[in-house]
Amino acid sequence: MAAQVEQMKPLPDLDDPVSAPFWREAAQGRLSFQRCSVCGYLRWPAASLCPECWSPRAEWAPVSHDGEVWSFGVYERAFSAAFESDVPYVVALVQLDAGPRLIGKIVDVVPADVTVGMRVTAAFESFADDAALVNFRGLRSD
Template sequence: MSYDKPLPDVDDPLTRPFWQGLRERRLTIQRCGRCGALRWPAAPICPECLAPGAEWTDVAADGELWSYVVYRRALSPAFADEIPYAVGVVALDAGPHLLSRISGPVDTLKVGARMTARYEDVSPTVTLLRWVTESPGPENGGGSSGDHND
């Protein structure tokens, strides 16, 4: 397996549980031990009640496309062979919003589309989160046609 693009630091103590969850095909985010608020990105204190620390909890890896952008010029030369590609913010059914790449055709994306997570192993230690549009058929990755934000 050869992946020549930038990789996250999966050993960062603040986000290690998130990356470990992705390796295990789980979406896990922080929950405040005091007020119960779910949060992402990971933080050392709760933005709602300012309590320190958090527990990590699994959440359903489904949500709604809240916003997205289609890159027609690569952000980095490492991604030049993938243009056009989309990056989107998905509002999880559990509440928090996650930013990640979207797999599939970029011209079928529509804000409000139902999304589900896919896990892509890109190295022996790194699994990345990708979003795909939910499809009523046996294949995932279809989606609704309509306007998109380029």
């Protein structure tokens, strides 16, 4: 079951028709991006035009949940009161096997165990009835 995000945190705008499907898909346990209907490019962040061919047409396409940690940092200080109870927390830039690079927390881990190059998979964290954030947790090799 997905954890519940506290309401005071800055949350994605679910009224934005361009990006909202990303968070709605995540609530269904899917990591999906807009795949350009013309050239196939995966858009991230979500956008109303393909940055490659400028076509507005796209379908939300589920991709692999896996990737690797490009790099990470451990927040020892909260820059917003909303994150005070989370400190220390790990934020990583994850290079997805599917192509896009996502920022997310690395959850269910001791910060000292996170490494650059570590294999991770998406871990969904709901913040509304039908919307979730995309965090990551380590992929076990055993």
